[in-house]
Amino acid sequence: MAKCGKCNVILTRATNVTHARCDKCNLLFHLECVGFTPADWSTLKDLNKAWFCNACNKEMRVARTDSTPASPAPTKITSGGEMSALNEVLKAIQNNTSALNNFIESQKMENPNSYTNCGQSTLPWTAPRQTVDMESPILD
Numbered sequence: 001m002a003k004c005g006k007c008n009v010i011l012t013r014a015t016n017v018t019h020a021r022c023d024k025c026n027l028l029f030h031l032e033c034v035g036f037t038p039a040d041w042s043t044l045k046d047l048n049k050a051w052f053c054n055a056c057n058k059e060m061r062v063a064r065t066d067s068t069p070a071s072p073a074p075t076k077i078t079s080g081g082e083m084s085a086l087n088e089v090l091k092a093i094q095n096n097t098s099a100l101n102n103f104i105e106s107q108k109m110e111n112p113n114s115y116t117n118c119g120q121s122t123l124p125w126t127a128p129r130q131t132v133d134m135e136s137p138i139l140d
Helices: 038-046 054-063 080-110
Strands: 019-021 028-030
Touching: 038 080
Parallel strands: none
Antiparallel strands: 019 028
16 A cells, blocks of 8 residues: 655545655655645646655755756646646636637627738738828927
8 A cells, every 4th residue: 555755644545536646756645745736736737747746856956956967857836826826827828818719700700801811810900190290390
């Protein structure tokens, strides 16, 4: 039976329970022990982000203190708060993308002749002309 890498309590094998697995040492952890909710962990994996336990994070930091150039470390998320912030950003991006696509489609429906330039959108807009008052003095 596997034990949590932090609290040493045996991990349950229930189908509705998810555990965090370090992408370096492969130790398993209770999500609560490493500060994740099941939704946080699911989003982390959906985004294909690596997660490293505290011991591996420390080991990798020590390994990078010599003078040899290190390769970029994989993106890591170490707390549930960071994961919640990422979830909010992801939802905002998805909402904005959806709203923008809806707007573009509505504009295409309202102005079908204005959006036919080799499959690319073009706006039916021209720059306003500038008028010059020839009787006004020129100020420096």
